[in-house]
Amino acid sequence: MTRTTLLSATVLAAALATLSPDANAETLRLLTWGGYAPDKVVQMFEEKYPDIDVEVTLSNNEEMVAKLRATGGAGYDLAQPSHDRIFAAQQEYDIYKPLDLTKVDTAAMDDTLLAGVKANTTIDGKVYAVPHQWGTSGLMADKTKAPDVKSWADLCDPKYKGKTSMRLKRTILLGTAFAMGENPFDAYGDLPKYQQILDKVTEKLIACKDNVKVYWQGGDDLANLMLSGEVVAAETWDSTAFKLYGQNKNIVFVPPETGALAWIDTFAIPSKGEADDAAYKWINFVMQPEIVTLMSESTGAIAAVKGGADLLPADKKAAVAAAFKPADMANLKFFANIPPGVEDMEGKALERIKAATGN
């Protein structure tokens, strides 16, 4: 054998070696939230479908849209944005493809949530998302130090000066608007009116800056602040509050009197996704009751399946029971679809608050 043939044979062998495992296996590239693809569940899925590799990228609502926008909907096969983030993003950037609902086990899903998400994400008669899990944003308080917190506005109560925290994102704008007696979702159809509401909210939150210790960035630093007692009342995701309840029974989730803001995280397929079948398999897999419990344990959120709350792990069930009365459940305010332009208006309001110099 000459050196050339030896060389080419080696190259060929190497090429085959690298290609062969991929020849049968498919990769499912998941763009989702922290905790939404626990190792246990991924492992079980890969055991059931040995020819599918799951690749997980953790993100949040804003970054999911930014990433998909940057690539024109490529790079991921399944994304999990909240239900209110799909309509406008799809209209503006065309980053998702319509779902084939015949491939989704919709019968297992909670009818109300499914109908709600379908209504929110239908464009030209095509449905772009189905629900996965839901939860709320509201307040969290240490009962021993801030027993009477019940409204978004209480975070700005001078009684708790330097001991409250919030996340400087759109949730606090909406919550504060509700606390001021407005209904921001109703104003989405009338942007000038919405701007007026935003201006009032901005003013209120700038004045409130002095009261806030720090704007939290993620669940971990919020948990730290609460557990150490440096903060006694804060805006929170219910899942974070439920987790802390497990460690300190005095820290409870408080649905605001104007209603906790409810979000539904969905499944949506990016427009240039390359593994649709695997994506549908994942959706149906994680909606099975035994997986739902595993998932809820990891996320702290409730699955959008029939009887989802009953499938929560025992400790979470107790935390939900301690936080929500039936009246609170009836009072939930689901985030309305964000029409084009609103994100820019809200972003500007947030900038104003962030840049304002408190005292």
Next chain:
Amino acid sequence: MTYDLECVTVSKRFGAFTAVNDVSFEIPSGSFFSILGPSGCGKTTLMRMIAGFDEPAAGDIRIKGRSVLGTPPNRRNVKMVFQHLALFPMMNVAENIAYGLRCRGAGKAEIGRRVADVLERVGLPGVGEKQINQLSGGQKQRIAIARCMVLEPDVLLLDEPLGALDLKLRERMKIELKLLQHQFGTTFVYITHDQSEALVMSDRVAVMNAGKFEQVGTPQELYHAPASAFVAGFVGDSNRWNGRVTAAEGGVLRIETSAGVPLASAASGCAAEPGAAVEVFVRPEAMALAPPQAAVAAGTNPRRRHHRQPAVQRRQQPRAGAHGRRRADRGRLSHDRHRGGSRSGRGRGAHLGGGADALLRPQGVSTMADRNAGRLALYLLLAPFLMWILLLIVLPHVGIGYLSLREKVAPRVYTFGFGNYLDFISEPIYWNTLLRTATMSLLVTALTLVVAFPVGYYIAKVARHRSRAALFLLCLIPLWVSDLVRAFGWIVLLRETGVVSGLLQWTGLAAGPVELLYNDATVVVGLVYTVVLFMIVPIVSTLDGMDDSLTEAGYNLGGSRLTVLRRIIVPYAMPGIVAGSIVVFMLTAGSYLTPILLGGKNSMWFTEQIYDQFITRYNWESGATFGVVLLVFTSGVVWLGLKLSGQSLAGTIARS
């Protein structure tokens, strides 16, 4: 009689080694005194003690009759011309000369007058505005002398200042130095290993060997009446034989060399008994060749007499003076020839030259092709980096520039124009954030400089090899840990319920919990720590290149420690300081994680603003605009910094 300089039994030891051993001498006013000796004989140590850079272990040094022991160099009226002259490269000629006067606090008008005057006296009127690197070797020499002489020193020390000059110039400068000394009338102490320099210029010469003075005398005395074998061998050119005295009679010694050649010599001052071993030195000019038939009578013919040195001296005495000087000049050349062991020294040199030419020629032919191939290879090696720049810097910026000019009218409908920039300008939030970020970044840069400069100076000039490496590693540590981990670590330390707050309460320094996080000061401190290495490295690399004699010259010319730092070390390090500041400012202004994690609710950084545009508002157009604004703004600040510090970008990059 008072002397300008007296040394009384001066000694200096370094560990077990005695560098200067019990040296005493005195120099009368206005004379040219040389200390001549081979390298390592202790002459530089002696000079450093006179200048005040070293203190003697024993003995006394007096200038104008007053002991200067314990007087720091900048308070001794002894000025020094350094071996490599130590002209300050960051000052022009006039500033170099004015340095010492300014240290003395002379007025501006006086300085101008005296600088012009001394330039006139060294024969270089009107060169005041020239830069040092625009001067020729000889001009630099004269400026170095002028810089000292303008201070009217009691004694001027010169440490082999001609060593770096080429042969021709060296010959000319010898004469010039002597003339300058004559003209100023100042006492010159000249250190050299080159006997021709010492013999040509000096009124008196001290020959130094192994820490001791062997002989002090006029050049003629050294040449014609050497007091020791070392002086006889070191000064001038000699033929040298080992031999044995065979007879001593009537003032004549008869000697037989080890090769069996009989010699006769006048015995003046040499009381050797027959049988004693002697060394015989014979000056070449004392020998003459006789016709062959006369050689038969070798040893008896008075014209073929070989003389010991006293005889040489006797013969040369009437011809001292100008002739003797020329002889001494040639001494160096003949000395070389002697050492080569061959009479064909010059011929050999020429031959070598021819060989070198022959070697060069074929190389010259082949290098044309070689060089082209080398160039090509180099370009190929550069290519990955250039591709990188193109793909990751240039193209994205083209994209950013394009986006910044695009205006969104409705979803997926765009026009082009400067609207985004107008939006930026018309919204105080944005440029306030930008100005705040810039102010904080400048603060970080200044603080980093204050922290980094002493460290850089220590590493470059003081630290030994191992502590130098250790210090560099210490400065590297911030880069080992990821931004995120580091910032979270600080949060744990600095928070209200954290370690530091706890310590403060425990020690009673604080009454209650202290929140050390979430304020501008913490952000600044955190950023300084992160970027300090980028300031230290360029400072070390500029200071590494600084000759220590520059700082010594700074002290010697009368500067205090602070003056030397302010006027010499810092200006010298300026290119490094500017380069470091540019890097630190850019890194700081463009940092994101640290300000966000450590900054409080009022500490908004401009990069956060950019992030919000892209991610929260989905407004890529204004995000791109902000990006361009930040780029232009930081470039502007850098340009301003270069202008203010008087550096050029190319110069800064080249020198650091």
